Amino acid sequence: MFEARLKNATTLKKILDAIKDLLNEGTFDCSDSGIQLQAMDNSHVSLVSLTLRSDGFDKFRCDRNLSMGMNLGSMAKILKCANNEDTVTIKAQDNADTVTFMFESSNQEKVSDYEMKLMNLDQEHLGIPETDYSCVVRMPAMEFARICRDLAQFSESVVICCTKEGVKFSASGDVGSANVKLAQNLNVDKDDEVIVIEMQEPVVLTFACRYLNAFTKATPLSNQVQLSMSADVPLVVEYRIAELGHIRYYLAPKIEDDEN
Structure with missing residues (x-):
């Protein structure tokens, strides 16, 4: 028997909104430690990794490991039927x-229940190697979303350059060019406005705007x-989900030859 209960349906709606544009379907692997989902996006360019810890749920029971393949579009339709203040409980028999x-x-x-057919999905589990990154930037999620949206108007690619002076996002195309520079900023009144840059060595990498913009769908989950x-390894974009877990997106940098 599997049963997981969240006090707030909004959280689950936001999680689904953050992944459903990248994934049509996904397998939720449930164990007594929580729920995990890991899948390549539809075009096999980026990877989505979701972890929801069992202790973040109001109630969590998983008698034996269970993999549930779900169509995320259908799941989103079902969640639309919930009010934001509703409690949501997900149940499945072994x-x-x-x-x-x-x-x-x-x-x-008012209590409503919706049943959805599960799918058998072939999915390979991709080992994500532990990496010491050359550069880690923590910044307000809204700011990152805005930069990605703004720069996408100039080019299909954005260059992220990280040095000890700060982090710079650049794009250039037929219209012209755009640069946004952020310096480290720890002296702010609110924790969620902090910009922290931890750098071992400078990094300059190019990424596809369209994926970065897809990742920023997770902005409502985290401040x-x-x-x-790091050079030559995928970028990790991580959003923490308060008291519940995190969602991470992995995106390989563009190689210069891809531009043509």
Whole structure:
């Protein structure tokens, strides 16, 4: 038997919004430590990794390891039926071919449940190597989303350059060019406005704007975003989900020859 209950349906809606544009379907691997999902995006360019810890749920029970393949579009439709204040409970029997979503209103006067067919998905688990990154930037998630959106108007690629002076995002194309520079800033009143740059060595990497913009769909989940970069390895864009876990996106840098 698997059962996981979240006090707030909004959180699950936001998590789904953060991944459903990149993935059509995904396998949720459930164990007593929580729920994990790992999948390449539809065009096999980026990787999405989601971890939800069991202790972040109001109630969590998983008697045996269970893999549930779900169509994320269908799951999003079901979650649209929940009010934001509703409690959501996800249930499945061992070896079941369906999963049930149950929504309860805060006064418990309304309870609705939706059953969805599960899918058998072939997916390979990709070992993500532990990497010491040359440069780690923590910055406000809203700011990162805005920079990605603005620079996408100039080019399909954005260059991220990290030095001890700060981090610079650049794009240039037919319209012209754009540069946004951010310096480290620790002296702010609010923690979520902090910009922290930890650098072992300078890094200059080029990424596809369209993927960065897709990753920023996770902005509603977190005030801060963390970018981890090293030469020749994928960028990691991480959003922490308060008290529940995190969502990480991996994106390989563009090689210069790709430009033509």
